[in-house]
Structures are given as C-alpha cells and as structure tokens.
Amino acid sequence: MKDKLFSNWGWKLLSLILGFVVWVTVLNVDDYSTTRQIRDIPVTLINTDAITDKNQLYDIVSGETVDIIVKGRRSVVNALGASDFTAVADMSKLSITNAVNITVTANSSSVNNNISITIVDNVLQVELEEEQTASLPVTVTTKGETAEGYTTGIPVSTPNLITVKGAASVIERIEKAEVQVDVSGRTSDVTATCTPIFYDANGDAVSGKKLESKVTGVSVTIPVYKTKTVAVKLDTTGVPADNYKVVNVEYVPNEITVGGPADVLQNLTEITVDDIDVSGCSEDLESTIEISKYLPDGVVLADENTSISVHVAIERNISRTMTISANDITIENKLTDYDYAVQFPEGNTVVISGLSDEVAKLTAKDLKITIDAETLSIGANTVELSIKDSDTYTVDSTCKVDIEVTAMP
Template structure:
C-alpha cells in the first residue's frame, strides 16, 4: 500500500513538471520575448539646482537624447512607447569630469521590460559662470497699417529686461527684440510679445539656456493719421549790398502724421530760414521735424529738406540817356510839350552783375506819366519800366519841360 502511494506521488510531481514545461513552451510560442529599439529619446534632468547653487550654468555637450534597446514579451513589446520610459540624469551624481549616469526605467511595466542596449550611457556637460546683463527692449514692427495711417510712438513695458545665462552666450547678445504685428491697424492698440535675442550679425540666438526676468513684454502702439501738406520756406533779405537771386528747395510737399485732432489743424509747414548776414550762396539741409508742432511727425526716414539759395553782390552801372529817349505817357492832345533839358543825362542802376549786363540805354525805357499834369512848367524825376527782377535805379535824373494849352 505504501509503495503504491509513493508511486502515485511521483507521477503527480512528474505531471506538474511536464505541465510547467508545456506552459513555458506554449508561452514562448504564443508570446515570445523580443527586442525593440528607441531612438532620440530626450533625457530629463533632475536636481539641476545643484548647479545653480554654485552660480554656474551648464551646457549639454553629449547625451541630450539617447538611443537604447529593450527586451519584453510581444504582448508588452507591441504596446511600448518612448513615453513609457523614464530617462533621467540626476545632477547629484555629477562626477569630477562633469559626467552624469543616465538611468532608464519603465514604470508602467516594471520588470517585464529589460534594458539590454544603451543602459550604461552618460550625459556630458560643461559648466560656465552664470551672468546677468540688462538690455533695452527694441520693438520690431511687422506688417503694414491700413492706408492713410502710420505707426506713431511705440512703448514697451518693461522697456529694460535682464537676461541671465552662460557668460559666453550673454556676451554674444547685441539686441533684445519684441515683435508687434500692425497689419491692417487703423486705431491704437496694445499687444503682448515674447523677447527674442540677436547677435551682432543680426542672427537670432537660441534661448534654450537663457532666462529673462520677464517672459512677456507689453507693447503699446499709437496709430496716427497721415496728411500731405505743402512746405513753404521764407528767407528775408541777405546782408546789405547783396541780393537773393534764387531759391530752390526739395521736397515741395511732405507727408506728416499725428493724432486725428492734431492733423486736422495743420494745413502747411512754414519754415523761416534766416539769411540776414549772407554774402554767398547757401546749400544746406533743414531738419523739418524741428519745425513741426508737437505731436506731428514726418512720415518716412528722410526728415530733412535741401535748400539752395543764390546770393549775389549788388553792383552799380551808369547809363547815359537823352531827353528824346523819354516817353511822355498820357499827354492830353490839348497840350503841347516843350522839353527844356538838353544834352545827355546819367542814370545809375544797381543790381547783380548778370542783370546789369543786360540793362542798356535801349532797355531802360524811361518815361514820365502826364495824366494829371496841366498847363505849366515842371521839373520831374524820370521813371523806368521793365527793369530786371533784382535791379533798381538808384540815381534818376530830372528833366524840365513845359505844357502849354493849345489855342
């Protein structure tokens, strides 16, 4: 009886062993173990304050992303995603050569997933001094406002920003910029933007390892109305003995902008240019913005006018005329005219040289207007018609004549 029981027990043990073997065989056939690769998985950094407490910043030289291989049964493997893994570099384990071991775990599946390739990788970092630098916030306008409008003053709040980061990167920063889109704008508005940094070559820099004391900047944009107006330049007179013979300036019209209530009031821009002591030609640029009333600005980059003024010295010229050259205008047919003056008379003319060259006895056209004269004897200064623009008679001779009523 005892022998029979022992024989049955042995059979039972054998059955269990055979069943286990059979289960393993079936499992390996239906749910086999296999490998799966994961590439460019981002390594998460923990305890990075270990570095910041040293007033240092780090830059990842190697190991920002890693590749690794795992083994798991097909039922697990088929569902595995990169996000199922926790890939970390703990900076408390930073070595003297600035290497940090990278740990790979799979919290979701635990021991059902085994890392077989890439499990001994390191993150290599470099340490650098942490510095802070302040920069003016520049506003970069993008787009075009609606027709008839102009972007007036723009202000940033804050207008100065502190940038922190590795010394080598901060030293490369030339400008901090915030963009504002004005496309189609016809009224003033507010906007919010994130700062961007550029180097001295105008190339935008990566801000991954740069911190701002303000991550957002508020922008206020004033939209002005525009208007085209005339430019009017007045000069006065040059130094004594000189005359202004010509003035040219450009532009003749300018486009200005301002708040609607201000722009309505301006009709033209008067500019007074003083030439009171001028004795020679003038060629100069005038800053038109300085001439405009407060709140009005010039549209465009060129805010000047070019003025060219011709200044000439006044010379004198003596011209001899005869009584017969005089035109006695408006003489009544009821009177006879007797000229008592005989011989030549001298006329002195003052003007710029070029004009004086063109003034002769033939062009002087001397005259006396007799419209209001009655019977009698007269001595009158001679008048002259059609002198040049800048010339004048300074010495005019007198002529004596009689008007006698006809019988």
C-alpha cells in the same frame, strides 16, 4: 477499494515528483532568458542649480534620450517599454569636459531585481554659456492700411521696455523687441495686446530655448486720425559769402499730407521750414531735410516720403561802373518856358552791383534816373543823383550834377 488506494504508494509519489520536474522543465524552456534593446528613454536632469547658480546656462549637445539593452526572463523583458524606465543625469557631477554619466533603473523594484540593464551610450554632453540680461525698448509696427483719408498716430505701449535674459550669444544678437498691430481699414483708435518678438540687425527673428522674459503681452494703443494736405513754406537764414547772394530756392514736395487731432488740423494751413542756413556759402546748396521735425505737436506725417529735397541757387555779385550822360536823366515836372542845363562837375559815373548776367546787360537808361523840377530853383542847382535799387542790382555809389535853370527869352 481502500487497499488499492494506498497500495504502491512509493510508485505513486515518484510519479508525482517526476510530473513536477517535467512541469518545471517545460516552464523554464518556454520562459527562457532573453535580451532586448529599448530605445529613446528620456533623460531627466537633476541638480541643475549646480549650473544655474553660477549664472550659466546649459544646452544639451547629445544624450537627451538613451538606449538600453535589457536581459532577463522572456515574460518579463517582452512586457517592458521606455516608459517603464527612468534615466537620470546628475548635473552636480558634471565633468571638466561638460559630460555626465546617465543612470537607468526600472520603475518597478521587482522588475529591477529580475533584469540586468546595459546602457548603450551612458554619457550626456552639454554646452555651457554665460547668462546675460538686456533691456530693450518696445518698437510698435503696423500691418495693413487704414481707411482712405485716415492715418495712424504715435503708438503708446505698456510696458515700453522689456527685460530679456538668456545665453550671451543669443542676447548679443538681439537689436529690438517688436510688436505688430493690424490697422487694416480702421477709422478709429486701435487697442490690442500683442506678443513681443525679438529681432536681430538683419530683421530675422531671434529665439532660443533659454530665452526668457517676464513680459508675454504688450498692451498697445494706436490713435487713428483724419488726414489733410497742407503747403510747405521754405525760407533761408544767414548771409552768403561776400559778393554772393541767394537767387532762387527750389524744393520738392511743396505740399504734404498730415494727420492729427481735428482741433489741431482745423487751423493748420502750412508747414514752415525756416532754418536752411546759407551763411558763408559761395556755391549752390543742396540739402535733404526730414519734415517730421517741423510738424506741430500732435501732428504726424501721412506721406510715405518723409523728406524734402532742397536746392538753393547762389550766384556771385559783380560791380560795374557805368557812365551817365545828360540824356540818361529825366527831369520831371518841368516849368514851361524854362531851360534846364545839366553838367557833371566832378564826374559822371555810378557804381552798381548785382548778378553778373543781369548787371552785364544793363544800360544807363535802365537805371531810370529822374529829377523833380519842383525841387529846383531859378539859377544854379547842385543835386546828387538818387538812383533806386532794383531786384537785380543795388547802387553802390552815385554822382552829383549841376542844373542851371533859366527862363527862355
């Protein structure tokens, strides 16, 4: 038995060697070399301070991800995915065309030694822009309607100023920082913390990857007041041009709804506008005024319409000379059995002035000239006529009359 085991050992060794060669051959045929494309490997940027330290910002134009072709043993290559590789772009090596090469390596050194990597497009392209900073006041707006009979007061925000930085092209578009608070159905003060949103001149929201602000929340308090309807009183100031006068003042609305603290509203009955200036005017004056500036401290306007339309009618005065006769003079308190004779020693005219429409239709009787007989004595009396001004005219000059008082026989 022992002889059989050790006999023909040469052939047996040869058989063993041939078996091993066959096994290696089969293994190599089954695990052949292959290539495979792996897509969308994220590119990591390093040394970005080489850009940001120059007060510049970058925006990736192309190359945020990269594709590679991997070559190696089938058993190795087929097991690989995007997460097995690291793609890097070194921003300190940015070219004058704002491009930088991408390098890709396998995360495992053993894998890295057994494959070859070809990058499909090995360039990352960026766009550079100057960084800019702006400080913006916080604008508070409301959404919804308070309960009926209530209105909102002036909001208070903390902070009331926001500093934002970002690409110059983005910052230059921003017009305001706004927060919005819902006041629907409220009858008491509203407190909220809101996220500010940046808007451009067209009212569109402005955003950007590099837009940064340290303020992420704004604390807002909005007082809610009861409302009250009060009258509007309007007066003019100044004097129109010579021979002109204000004949009428019309304005709408003549009452407004306001809100404010209860102790302030309690004593508020009207809003006075007394600075409609007609100085030197020779024609009608039309004006639109913002009523809010005439409100007392702590009072806010609750009406949607914030303005008052004013029309001041201004007309020209004319002068008219009127002839007076004795019949136009009424002597009051006459004594019985006395005769009163009126004469005009120097002329019998008076001059009045007023609006043309009013003055043109006046008669001497309309002047209502009277003389009190109790002031007269027996004999000759000289009296200067005293004629009162009226709402439609003024007396510019008058005349004297002689009155002879005699006892009748």
